[in-house]
Amino acid sequence: MDRISAFVDHTLLKPQATGQDIKKLCEEAAKYQFASVCVNPKFVRFANEQLKDTGVKVCTVVGFPLGSGKTEIKAMEAKLAAEDGADEIDMVIDIGAAKEHDFQKVKEDIAAVREQVREGRVLKVIIETCLLTDEEKVKVCQVCKEAGADFVKTSTGFSAGGATAQDVKLMFETVQPEVKVKASGGIRTREDAELMIKNGASRLGTSAGIVIAAE
Template sequence: MTTPLVDTVSIASYIDHTLLKPEATTADVAALVTEAIALGTYSVCVSPSMLPLTIPAGADLKVAVVCGFPSGKHHSIIKAAEAALSIAQGADEVDMVIDIGSAKEGRFADVQADISAVRASVPAPKVLKVIIESAALTDAEIVAVCEAAVSAGADFVKTSTGFHPAGGATVHAVRLMKQTVGDRAQVKASGGVRSFDDALAMIEAGASRLGVSGSAALLAGATPTGAAEAY
């Protein structure tokens, strides 16, 4: 299949322009918002402590925030509270991290319960994305976690935090995730999506959203410096 998306405007509309560095400042996030608007990205994605954000009037820019990030090793009640506060402070979308250890142990009912707790704090039309850390899972685990996410009412399944040593998004994982969720949810590719070709490949595999920190360089068709940087 050949993707029809070949221009930067189309690709930009897929991007969550992301800044999740622990050392990020309010000035950094303000600059992120300005750059996102200039580039035409779908959203900005930030840490919850950076909320609320000031989005200029008339700007068509969503605000996404992470939850239980990056380890996922938080009690569900804490994740739910964090998500609820983020929504109250203006977030349009919440990207939560599952307890990866639960998935590795085959406790998929617990994974589903964790997601359900956060879903209850992110009522529609607010969007819930579920980060599964696909590089740390087997194919069978990816399928089972995606099924749990759909059963819990997630809007998206998302490949990665970008902080796990096992790696980030792959075309294989995105394709498998999309095959699993079908039309029941969407797929976000994140972690290591650094070039225009990477973006096209992820979209062709089934991603309808991309998590990107080096958006300007990606849209210019270049690979940003500092390629090992997690976002």
């Protein structure tokens, strides 16, 4: 199996996704042995059933895609997702707080979710790089590390821009070796994927995993 498959979170977060779409996503993930499928919370239990004994993890999202919900709601989303069998949680930071440079609030928001993501589960924190300055990216990445994140992630894929090699490199240099980097948003070709990996990404969020693995 192509080694690049092990980097891919095979992703389908469109609001119009159906159960049949998720079933197909899981079948593809099992075939190509992607790292995980990334689905909306209502599909976690279903995806977990589909992927039983395949070795493919189930990832879901919290506070997605805006990050502007109340911390208590994010924590409850994470708790419910864990109860449904999610192996990995991708949460969106309080972007407004980051823009106000209230990094303590950002940290508390992440920590509340981290409290619910236990028992070997992975927490990835989406910082939405396209909305932050380089200085804000560095500070938020530092806060993610302090709050116990396992990964920092570039983007939701639903905002003004996605992953760039420059941002991945900046994030990697800020958080390594304790925390890993997930590049997400706009990764559509094998060339895109290899560039992100070269600059420090350990995981790739993409809906083009099959294309990337087949190229």
